[in-house]
Amino acid sequence: MTLAFRILGTPCVHRDGQPLRLPAGRPTSLLVTLLVHTNQAVPVGALVDELWGQKPPASAVPNLRSHICQLRTLLASSPSPETPRLSAGAGGYRLRVCPGELDAVEFDRLVSDGHSALARGELHAASAVLGQALSMWPTSTSGGPIGGPIVTAALDRLRQRRIGAAEAYFTCQLELWEGSSADLVARLRTHVAENPLRECAWAQLMTVLYRIGDIAGALDTFTTARRSLADDLGVQPSTELCDLHRAVLRRDPSLLHPRQRLAESPVRPRTWRARTAPVEGSTSTGPGTPPVPVPHELPHDVNAFVGRGAELDRLHDVLSTVGDRPVAVAVYGMPGTGKSALAMRAAAAVVDRFPDGQIYLDLGGSAADTPPLAPAEVPARLARSLAGPSAPAPSTLAEAHALVRSLLFGRRILLLLDNAAEAAQVADLLPVRGGSALLVTTRARLPTVEGLHLRLGPLAEADAVELLHHSAGRQRINGGPAAIVVDLCERLPLTVRAAGSRLAQRPHWSVARLATRLRDECHRLDELAIRPRLAASCRFLGDAGAAFRRLGLLRLGHVTPDIVAALLDTGPELAGTALDRLVEAQLVEPVGAGRFQMSRLLWLYAAELAADERQGARDAAVRRVLVTFATTAARAARLLRLPVSCDSTRWPDVRLGPQLASPDEAMKWLRGEQHNLIGLARQAAARHDDTARSAARLLQVVHRCLPRTSAG
Secondary structure (H helix, E strand, O other), X not given: OOEEXXXXXXXXXXXXXXXXXXXXXXXXXXXXXXXXXXXXXXXXXXXXXXXXXXXXXXXXXXXXXXXXXXXXXXXXXXXXXXXXXXXXXXXXXXEOOXXXXXXXXXXXXXXXXXXXXXXXXXXXXXXXXXXXXXXXXXXXXXXXXXXXXXXXXXXXXXXXXXXXXXXXXXXXXXXXXXXXXXXXXXXXXXXXXXXXXXXXXXXXXXXXXXXXXXXXXXXXXXXXXXXHHHHHHOOOOOHHHHHHXXXXXXXXXXXXXXXXXXXXXXXXXXXXXXXXXXXXXXXXXXXXXXXXXXOEOOOOOOOOOOOOHHHHHHHHXXXXXXXXXXXXXXXXXXXXXXXXXXXXXXXXXXXXXXXXXXXXXXXXXXXXXXXXXXXXXXXXXXXXXXXXXXXXXXOOHHHHHHHHHHHHOOOOOEEEEEXXXXXXXXXXXXXXXXXXXXXXXXXXXXXXXXXXXXXXXXXXXXXXXXXXXXXXXXXXXXXXXXXXXHHHOOOOHHHHHHHHHHHHHOOOOOHHHHHHHHHOOOOHHHHHOOHHHHHHHHOOOOOHXXXXXXXXXXXXXXXXXXXXXXXXXXXXXXHHHHHHHHHHOOOOEEXXXXXXXXXXXXXXXXXXXXXXXXXXXXXXXXXHHHHHHHHHHHHHHHHOOOOOOOOHHHOOXXXXXXXXXXXXXXXXXXHHHHHHHHHHHHHHHOOOOOHHXXXXXXXXXXXXXHHHHHXX
């Protein structure tokens, strides 16, 4: 007997190819809840909450057992199967699912394989695998919700994977450009209709329409995309989409597929305005000399820009006083601080200082679903902007950099390179002489930028509240807890704007309701639309990514290398290296000697990532931290001659932690770690293994020592 479980679309189960009749209501919801926890035991309490919500009836548990019996009967291969599909144990129920039986697992595997093939450049293989994955979803679904918050979140994640898979499939089709495009146009139109806020998909549809000669259709698509973004989010299209729109308007041949460009195309080449003055140092200015391009590529900056007066003044001072030597400026900071908006506002203020042109290029460091520009692509694109379509094609990266420097030499041009992902993208671009300026935005400080490095942090509270007024409408905020909302947004311009947009598009919501929604940590990242930016920041962490994820397992006031060492089961040196990398990526912030802090939004994202690890690995990591703190606290208590007993030999695998050699060191450690001790003790008290005994000792030490540390 073989079973096949389907949860993509309407849930169903097939036995030997024949559909089974699922009981309506909660039994089906129970089945789907167990399926999204593939081969894992789900506690009874979690199942009750999922099926009946926060206020279950007194009969919830007996009813749950009844539903379990129904499912056992439904899934049994015989009256008394040797290996039951649905078993009880560990305080919950587990549904056994064999490989290949659950469509969601197979879909995930195919999507991962497709993305990997695309990353390797294997376009035909990627297209075939992604197409197979997408075919597993029905074209339409019927019925209402089938579960509570756990199932809803799991299905939402699968739908997001489907959206990413579809856009990766369309990327393959655009790169391959094989056969008829009618099916591709139809699928893209359906995709943007279902996901009107996906700018990547709008861009793909515009590109396809342009390639088939439907210029009007491509322009109309941009208008529709702009209207959707304005109506739903209150924002303008991204610079990438605006750049594509301008390229369509000027009939840019670079939008065509290479095979189309080889053939004779009716699309006119890009034209340029000639400079009124010759380039300093140029040797050919007579008749017949091609005109020198004067690009004006800066996008329109955001309308709702609040605060940042001191930062704007510093940027203005540097950019407006460029002499005969180029200057470079880098604006860096954690995701959501408004680096791009600040840079665009500053660039717009000094545009007249750079009469030879202004170039804008998004380097892709803030996108989670597409790779950033390779270092070799950056000078190539700059050269096209500086010299037009006839720019030579250098064969090496060094030649490309040399060409850009030659084109910038003696000219007053502003380069705004947004969202740099690595130092190599912006290295070796400025010439030895000329009035050009390089303005870079990035998450991490870039060592290749020799000039002003301006770190951007959260807004002041008054500025954050004012930005919320701009985004939501002042009449929407009057009398509401605006200060609470911006505090939950951590006063980041990106999240404050997202919160304001939520209020603007939901006139029936009060500010108090939004604040309540944001207080719920299950919804905060969704409401503030910052998850893609955080995912982009984590993409290049390497080995430090494990440290970031596992910090989401703990609720701590601050982090130390000893804590990270215990989480990773490694030494203090490697733990310190991981923390240094997190600091560089602006994911943790130093708050003292050997102490670091993570913002709440970052912690919530880290907790999401940690939830994807195996339960055993998570439990072991937390246990190492708990017992390490327990034994260190006991060691401090012995040095202070406190009557606390803790036999550290019971945990032979525990790491030593800090070596406390004197009462003064013990008192200093207890004072510094008192908030972490309390938090870890509470976390340990909720556990049901031997770490509960560690919690008891932690509580003893904390209660006995805190009065002395406070008095000291």
